[in-house]
Amino acid sequence: MTDTHDIAKNRILVVDDDAMLIAEYLRCLGEGYEPDSAATTLTELEKVLFGEETDESGAARFSVDTRDQGEPAVEAIHEAIRARDPYAIVFLDIRMPPGIDGIEAAKRIRALDPDVNIVIVTGSMSAEFDKLDTEVPPADKIFFFKKPFHAAECRQLAAALCGKWHADMTLRRVNEELEQRVEERTAALQKLAYFDPVTRLPNHLMLLNELQAMIDKAEDAPGDSVVVLLDIDRFSFINETMGYDAGTELLRSIGNRLSRTLCEERKPSRAVIGRFGADEFAVLMRGVENDIAIRDLAENVQDIVEEPFLIDGRDIFLKASIGVAWHPVHGRDAKLIFRSAEAALHRSMRSLDHAVTYYHSEMRYRARHKFAMEAEFRSAIDNGQIKAFYQPQQSVETGKIAGIEALARWIRADGTVVPPCDFIPLSEQMGISDLVFETVLADVCSDIAEWRVQHDWKIPVSVNLSAHQLRNADLIGLVKRILMSSKVDRKLINLELTETALLEDLTTARPILNDLSAFGVGIHIDDFGTGYSSLSYLAELPVTTLKIDRSFVGKLVDSESNTRVVQAIIALGKVMGLDIVAEGVESDQQYAIVRKLGCDLVQGYFVAKPMPADQFRRWCDGHEDTQSLKLASSVVDIDRART
Ligand code: C2E
Ligand code: MG
Ligand code: MG
Numbered sequence: 001m002t003d004t005h006d007i008a009k010n011r012i013l014v015v016d017d018d019a020m021l022i023a024e025y026l027r028c029l030g031e032g033y034e035p036d037s038a039a040t041t042l043t044e045l046e047k048v049l050f051g052e053e054t055d056e057s058g059a060a061r062f063s064v065d066t067r068d069q070g071e072p073a074v075e076a077i078h079e080a081i082r083a084r085d086p087y088a089i090v091f092l093d094i095r096m097p098p099g100i101d102g103i104e105a106a107k108r109i110r111a112l113d114p115d116v117n118i119v120i121v122t123g124s125m126s127a128e129f130d131k132l133d134t135e136v137p138p139a140d141k142i143f144f145f146k147k148p149f150h151a152a153e154c155r156q157l158a159a160a161l162c163g164k165w166h167a168d169m170t171l172r173r174v175n176e177e178l179e180q181r182v183e184e185r186t187a188a189l190q191k192l193a194y195f196d197p198v199t200r201l202p203n204h205l206m207l208l209n210e211l212q213a214m215i216d217k218a219e220d221a222p223g224d225s226v227v228v229l230l231d232i233d234r235f236s237f238i239n240e241t242m243g244y245d246a247g248t249e250l251l252r253s254i255g256n257r258l259s260r261t262l263c264e265e266r267k268p269s270r271a272v273i274g275r276f277g278a279d280e281f282a283v284l285m286r287g288v289e290n291d292i293a294i295r296d297l298a299e300n301v302q303d304i305v306e307e308p309f310l311i312d313g314r315d316i317f318l319k320a321s322i323g324v325a326w327h328p329v330h331g332r333d334a335k336l337i338f339r340s341a342e343a344a345l346h347r348s349m350r351s352l353d354h355a356v357t358y359y360h361s362e363m364r365y366r367a368r369h370k371f372a373m374e375a376e377f378r379s380a381i382d383n384g385q386i387k388a389f390y391q392p393q394q395s396v397e398t399g400k401i402a403g404i405e406a407l408a409r410w411i412r413a414d415g416t417v418v419p420p421c422d423f424i425p426l427s428e429q430m431g432i433s434d435l436v437f438e439t440v441l442a443d444v445c446s447d448i449a450e451w452r453v454q455h456d457w458k459i460p461v462s463v464n465l466s467a468h469q470l471r472n473a474d475l476i477g478l479v480k481r482i483l484m485s486s487k488v489d490r491k492l493i494n495l496e497l498t499e500t501a502l503l504e505d506l507t508t509a510r511p512i513l514n515d516l517s518a519f520g521v522g523i524h525i526d527d528f529g530t531g532y533s534s535l536s537y538l539a540e541l542p543v544t545t546l547k548i549d550r551s552f553v554g555k556l557v558d559s560e561s562n563t564r565v566v567q568a569i570i571a572l573g574k575v576m577g578l579d580i581v582a583e584g585v586e587s588d589q590q591y592a593i594v595r596k597l598g599c600d601l602v603q604g605y606f607v608a609k610p611m612p613a614d615q616f617r618r619w620c621d622g623h624e625d626t627q628s629l630k631l632a633s634s635v636v637d638i639d640r641a642r643t
């Protein structure tokens with residue numbers, strides 16, 4: 001047996017128990033082979049097939065190994081595969097006593113090497129070979145070769161099969177490369193489809209899959225699978241004031257901190273953190289033992305997010321609204337649990353303190369009833385059931401009524417009164433807040449016109465705008481149309497919007513407010529102090545009045561620190577030339593304090609509750625300062641406030 005590894009390519013294994021025949025193979029396939037005249041055309045063919053793998057004469061170079069039995073041949077093939085240096089051809093003698101025959105050896109070789117060309121060398125062709133290509137597939141890699149053979153014949157066959165083997169290998173490599181590229185691309189696309197590119201955390205889709213996987217495995221592990229959804233309050237304001245890059249960095253920091261604290265430090269492999277939406281994150285936790293552990297988790301998430309973040313050298317303090325739902329209590333599948341957590345989150349977002357809300361079945365009941373409520377609300381608008389109630393604002397200086405706030409009410413057919421907190425959010429979700437505004441403003445204009453005719457009153461009335469309306473570029477058109485058609489003096493109309501609504505999208509709101517102010521209506525900031533409480537943006541906006549939120553006014557008597565905050569707001573507001581209204585004044589003590597602090601106007605149950613138009617008119621008639629209503633325009637110098 002010899003191994004002649006001069007050339008690593010064109011590897012051929014010859015297997016024959018006849019030493020004479022092995023010598024013949026080596027002679028015709030070896031390097032020293034001298035082609036006779038009959039074989040000269042062969043070198044031409046080899047040149048074409050092998051190019052550089054030929055010697056000076058152009059003859060192909062083969063590297064031939066030999067074995068005298070089938071089993072060692074199978075071992076040689078195995079070794080070559082392991083060494084990543086496979087054979088192109090194996091010549092197999094059909095009979096090699098005492099070992100396995102050529103066909104058995106061929107089967108074992110094929111099992112190891114799917115590419116090698118197997119040539120069965122036989123003295124006589126018999127029927128047993130008929131099905132060989134199905135027994136040792138594939139058919140294009142198994143051949144017969146009849147002995148005795150001419151040297152040129154053997155060399156020709158070796159050259160042709162080596163050429164074929166190289167072509168097969170090239171094709172396989174190209175295919176493998178192609179497959180690999182397809183795999184890489186698929187993985188990249190999957191990453192795009194399942195991961196958020198900014199935070200590199202699982203996205204909405206992936207979170208659903210992860211939760212479903214937790215649920216599927218729930219039977220093997222005790223405890224609940226919990227979803228904690230959190231929404232960063234006023235994220236768009238941060239984006240807008242600090243820039244998009246800072247916003248992106250903040251999102252990454254939130255994701256990192258949640259992952260670090262919840263996945264790495266505390267509950268490895270039990271938690272999944274993902275980005276659920278623009279400024280929403282989700283924490284999934286499996287195996288949570290009981291309700292107390294669920295509450296601890298939600299509060300922990302809240303604490304993590306509310307610790308300050310250092311962005312661009314500044315400490316950013318965030319508030320998060322949180323919604324929680326869990327398997328198996330709130331649903332059997334991932335979608336339902338996420339939907340429940342979202343419902344809870346929206347409840348938190350609507351609440352004033354943006355706290356943690358745990359899903360409960362009443363919310364689902366409410367969701368079902370929302371449809372019925374929507375239909376009813378639409379017909380309420382059509383049937384004129386949305387009315388303005390009026391609440392007076394009293395001047396601290398003169399005690400006269402110097403302003404009025406219009407507050408929407410839904411008067412049902414049976415006379416019950418629905419408060420705005422029950423239908424204003426609904427109208428926003430339905431996308432019809434403009435219609436509600438239009439209805440209320442038209443009602444207000446018709447009442448102002450009537451008061452003017454009957455009593456010669458000229459008191460400015462404030463109408464509330466909702467956040468959604470600041471996205472309506474035609475808000476100015478709507479206001480103009482209603483005021484023009486009712487012929488109401490535009491200076492008698494103020495529009496109130498909350499600080500939070502304004503800051504949600506300052507860029508869009510700014511030109512709309514400028515247009516409204518230029519047209520002549522006043523802009524009031526409502527519920528001041530509950531939002532970002534930054535006075536700096538006010539300087540750039542055409543604001544005339546600040547309304548201090550009633551939560552501050554309510555605490556004035558008991559809390560000194562609260563009083564200082566109100567004092568600071570009033571002082572700054574004054575510097576900016578703004579009028580200050582104290583909302584929700586309920587007692588004479590509160591009245592005395594806001595008066596001392598320098599508020600201009602007082603609104604609250606202490607003066608009067610909101611009333612329907614006819615009752616308001618009667619209240620004014622009975623009010624000791626009835627006459628002052630006529631003088632009101634001189635109490636608040638509207639023109640000064642507008643300039
Ligand atoms: P707001 O604009 O801050 O209105 C003041 C709210 O405080 C009113 O509640 C009023 O009834 C209440 N209030 C006034 N004085 C006192 C007091 O002394 N004590 C207490 N506890 N409450 C007092 P209301 O009428 O339920 O309105 C709630 C909110 O609904 C309003 O807050 C406003 O944001 C919104 N809203 C009302 N009408 C409309 C409307 O036509 N359009 C829009 N978009 N929102 C409206
Ligand atoms: Mg208001
Ligand atoms: Mg208010």
